[in-house]
Amino acid sequence: METILSIRNLHKKYGRVHAVNNVSLEIEKGNVYGILGPNGSGKSTTLGIVLNVVNKTSGDYAWFGGKMQTHDALKKVGAIIERPNFYPYMTARQNLELVCKIKGAPYSKVAEKLELVGLIERQDSKFRTFSLGMKQRLAIASALLNDPEILILDEPTNGLDPQGIHQIREIIKKIAAQGTTILLASHLLDEVEKVCSHVLVLRKGIILYSGRVDSMLEGQxxxxxxxxxxxxxxxxxxxxxxxxxxxxxxxxxxxxxxxxxxxxxxxxxxxxxxxxxxxxxxxxxxxxxxxxxxxx
The missing domain is CATH 3.30.70.100 (Alpha-Beta Plaits)
Structure with missing residues (x-):
């Protein structure tokens, strides 16, 4: 099985706070991984480090078996780690075409990804008219425009109503079924249980469990x-x-x-x-x- 991301003995300290404490994880192609833990457990910090937006204190990580530098590897990664941020006066299609221009992806991907996230009928609606759930789905479409090998999502259903949560989870399942590896951080147990094949449980930056979800429940x-x-x-x-x-x-x-x-x-x-x-x-x-x- 091809290894997409390898994390080894990762540490991150903010003064006296040990936000990430000796975290190791192997992410293999084709699986859905959940990093599970309450707020402040180190989930977002871990994602920030591997996405090169947070500096690590020590430890190491390697993308795609270490065959390429992080900068080049991240071109094959799709990520949403903050609230969706698009131009409010532009339509969904126009916003995604702008992202295509930045990423060097063909415009033909826009309709394909809007169809995938269930927004094709709203492609000509301005972003400011979208609900929070629709904005999140548009952000997922944006992250998929370059057909990434792995999609990283930080709290993808945070703040959504039950219908919005259900829609996002179904989209994640659909993306995974197409062979895209997914890594998501969540504090929602139900979310991880329903969509993930593997789980890393964190508390105060420390690993409490790492392995398959079904193995965690086995014998219980x-x-x-x-x-x-x-x-x-x-x-x-x-x-x-x-x-x-x-x-x-x-x-x-x-x-x-x-x-x-x-x-x-x-x-x-x-x-x-x-x-x-x-x-x-x-x-x-x-x-x-x-x-x-x-x-x-």
């Missing part, structure tokens, strides 16, 4: 049970050899086990104790629950 399942005789169910589960913990929540019993067990094994044990369940469902911890566990 539990069982939800109910029976007519809840007391008998609770007592039987406490005697179950694989039980790690038993607790009651909202009229259901939550069973966490020491090892992975099948539902039929639990049911067989309960029947041997003359306990018959009316509800037995395997659940998976959400990314939010895992994130809270990591950051508590």
């Amino acid at each position: 399942s539990f069982y939800e049970l109910a029976a007519v005789e809840m007391r008998s169910l609770r007592e039987a589960l406490r005697d179950y050899p694989e039980t790690q913990s038993v607790e009651e929540q909202d009229g259901r019993i939550i069973l966490r086990t020491k090892n992975s067990v099948r539902p039929d094994e639990i049911n067989r044990f309960l029947v041997s104790r003359n306990v018959y369940v009316t509800h037995l469902v395997r659940r998976q911890n959400t990314l939010e629950e895992q994130f809270l566990e990591l950051t508590k």
